[in-house]
Amino acid sequence: MLSFGQLVYNEWLKMSKKRSFLIAYAAILICIAAVGYLIVATAGDEMPTVLEFTSIIMAKNGVGVIVTIIAIIFTAGVVSKEHQLGTIKFLLIRAHSRSEILASKYVTVLLFTCSLIIFSAIIAATGGFIVFDHAAGDHIWQKIAQAALYQFIYTGIYVTLTFMFGVITRSSGATIGIGMTAVLLEGILSMLLSGYDFSKYLLFMNTDLSIYASSGPPIEGMTFSFSSVVAAAYVLLFLAASFVTFKKRDIA
Amino acid sequence: MSAYQNQQHAVMQLRNVTKLISGKKIVDQLSFDVYPGEIVGLLGPNGAGKTTTIRMIVGLMDMSEGDVFIQGKSIRSDFTKAIRNIGAIIENPEFYPYMTGYDNLKQYQRMSEGVTEERLKTVTELVGLQDAMNKKVRAYSLGMRQRLGIAQALLHNPSLLILDEPTNGLDPAGIREMREYLKRIANEAGISILVSSHLLAEMELMCSRVVVIQEGKYVTHRTLGEPVLQEQNISISIRVDDLDRARKAAANVEQVEVVQMLVESNELVLSLMDEQIPQVVAKLGSEQVQIYRITETKQSLEDEFLKWTGGNRIA
Ligand SMILES: Nc1ncnc2c1ncn2[C@@H]1O[C@H](COP(=O)(O)OP(=O)(O)OP(=O)(O)O)[C@@H](O)[C@H]1O
Numbered sequence: 001m002l003s004f005g006q007l008v009y010n011e012w013l014k015m016s017k018k019r020s021f022l023i024a025y026a027a028i029l030i031c032i033a034a035v036g037y038l039i040v041a042t043a044g045d046e047m048p049t050v051l052e053f054t055s056i057i058m059a060k061n062g063v064g065v066i067v068t069i070i071a072i073i074f075t076a077g078v079v080s081k082e083h084q085l086g087t088i089k090f091l092l093i094r095a096h097s098r099s100e101i102l103a104s105k106y107v108t109v110l111l112f113t114c115s116l117i118i119f120s121a122i123i124a125a126t127g128g129f130i131v132f133d134h135a136a137g138d139h140i141w142q143k144i145a146q147a148a149l150y151q152f153i154y155t156g157i158y159v160t161l162t163f164m165f166g167v168i169t170r171s172s173g174a175t176i177g178i179g180m181t182a183v184l185l186e187g188i189l190s191m192l193l194s195g196y197d198f199s200k201y202l203l204f205m206n207t208d209l210s211i212y213a214s215s216g217p218p219i220e221g222m223t224f225s226f227s228s229v230v231a232a233a234y235v236l237l238f239l240a241a242s243f244v245t246f247k248k249r250d251i252a
Numbered sequence: 253m254s255a256y257q258n259q260q261h262a263v264m265q266l267r268n269v270t271k272l273i274s275g276k277k278i279v280d281q282l283s284f285d286v287y288p289g290e291i292v293g294l295l296g297p298n299g300a301g302k303t304t305t306i307r308m309i310v311g312l313m314d315m316s317e318g319d320v321f322i323q324g325k326s327i328r329s330d331f332t333k334a335i336r337n338i339g340a341i342i343e344n345p346e347f348y349p350y351m352t353g354y355d356n357l358k359q360y361q362r363m364s365e366g367v368t369e370e371r372l373k374t375v376t377e378l379v380g381l382q383d384a385m386n387k388k389v390r391a392y393s394l395g396m397r398q399r400l401g402i403a404q405a406l407l408h409n410p411s412l413l414i415l416d417e418p419t420n421g422l423d424p425a426g427i428r429e430m431r432e433y434l435k436r437i438a439n440e441a442g443i444s445i446l447v448s449s450h451l452l453a454e455m456e457l458m459c460s461r462v463v464v465i466q467e468g469k470y471v472t473h474r475t476l477g478e479p480v481l482q483e484q485n486i487s488i489s490i491r492v493d494d495l496d497r498a499r500k501a502a503a504n505v506e507q508v509e510v511v512q513m514l515v516e517s518n519e520l521v522l523s524l525m526d527e528q529i530p531q532v533v534a535k536l537g538s539e540q541v542q543i544y545r546i547t548e549t550k551q552s553l554e555d556e557f558l559k560w561t562g563g564n565r566i567a
């Protein structure tokens with residue numbers, strides 16, 4: 001367990017020592033500032049409270065898509081860059097199984113995703129504290145936590161998809177392309193296909209669990225637990241494909 | 253030593269290692285052993301399958317057949333236990349360019365148990381990189397990366413070092429230095445070393461044994477530095493004034509074989525035993541043949557190598 005922690009730490013360092021690492025957080029900061037400015041400029045008398053502002057930011061339509069895209073960009077490199085740099089040779093000749101190495105990489109991208117979401121929440125709350133009214137509404141902390149959790153699940157699904165393509169293609173460029181396309185197509189596909197019943201089994205229809213608390217199911221008959229099960233099945237499938245491919249691959 | 257004891261003592265045993273890629277045998281039934289403290293050269297022309305063999309030994313590639321045992325542990329079925337005894341560089345050493353040499357080594361320190369900060373310092377000093385440790389690897393020359401590669405390979409105290417063309421990219425001074433510390437590592441620490449190369453002269457200076465392969469197949473192996481046996485024929489060349497008369501005279505001496513006549517340099521190449529040299533000289537003298545020079549013509553390992561591998565043919 002200790003040694004697995006060391007592997008994760010290694011992966012985290014490989015990611016965080018890149019110059020682009022801080023840009024990820026800077027982009028989120030700018031996004032939140034922009035949303036905050038828009039709210040101030042357009043809200044008039046109806047200014048939201050700190051906590052309302054935070055929960056707006058934490059929603060998929062707040063900073064959600066940008067968090068997902070940043071997570072995709074970093075996830076895409078986590079396996080493929082080792083191949084591209086050739087560092088995979090030194091990485092795989094240590095006393096660790098390939099599964100362990102890949103698992104440490106997966107855990108690291110999930111941690112990174114977490115850090116992006118927590119960072120957004122902290123920035124939104126501090127920013128909001130300076131600008132907006134401090135009055136708290138009912139159960140608002142719980143709402144924020146819930147929004148963050150749904151956001152984590154949404155981003156985590158795309159991260160897993162991207163992770164798989166990174167393992168399979170070994171090219172970070174191609175993987176970023178595939179990951180971003182998936183996010184961008186989601187909206188269009190779920191609109192176009194929502195008329196067909198089979199579409200409820202598609203991944204796109206089940207990534208955003210927050211809709212059950214707000215706008216309701218995209219297709220009649222879908223429930224929160226149905227979406228959870230479908231999403232979990234896809235995630236397991238992606239992981240299985242990643243691990244099988246990574247274990248079997250000849251490093252040439 | 254009996255065969256059984258050999259098995260007990262070998263640091264590494266290759267057994268019928270075979271690699272099939274799309275129906276082609278890149279490596280074919282390769283078997284050999286490496287013993288403690290030994291420097292073994294894996295020799296073969298370009299494309300012979302040296303790198304492929306090494307990739308299989310360290311588990312980067314799956315074997316189609318056969319197995320490799322490191323300290324008795326199978327690479328196929330007991331990978332983590334077997335691999336912890338190996339330090340390796342496969343083709344060019346590649347590091348994270350945006351990290352310093354030190355941060356790169358720390359990565360590998362964290363991946364092995366019991367590697368102290370002290371040890372990390374020792375290996376960087378051994379390869380002479382102590383002043384470059386805080387530089388980004390991006391700014392390293394190939395020679396510096398090669399050294400960092402060696403440091404990385406030695407970090408966890410392996411009992412077997414595997415180096416694929418380790419002198420690639422080093423300058424003559426660097427090559428000599430590398431050779432010296434590889435020898436030192438083998439002698440003092442008792443670490444076995446397997447080096448691949450297609451440069452024979454290189455191997456002659458460093459290895460105690462070479463295994464020659466071609467087109468993925470075992471060709472032969474040679475122990476280097478063995479004294480030439482007295483009763484063996486040697487070959488000498490004699491420069492004379494009259495090649496024809498000299499040939500006739502020399503051929504008259506018993507058990508002397510005329511191998512070659514080099515017309516341009518007026519040299520006669522003979523194959524004979526040591527004690528016949530005075531007889532040949534006396535005979536030539538009595539026939540009034542003028543002798544200008546007598547030299548031993550050693551068939552170098554290089555010539556042998558080319559003979560084994562059929563010259564420059566690339567598989
Ligand atoms: N992944 C692969 N797919 C198909 N053929 C391969 C693959 N890898 C290597 N080969 C072939 O296997 C043969 C041996 O290659 P290898 O790299 O092991 O040779 P080598 O002895 O290391 O040569 P060099 O001295 O040039 O480094 C070559 O003919 C090469 O073309």
Ligand SMILES: [Mg+2]
Pocket residue numbers: 302303304416
């Ligand atoms: Mg090679």
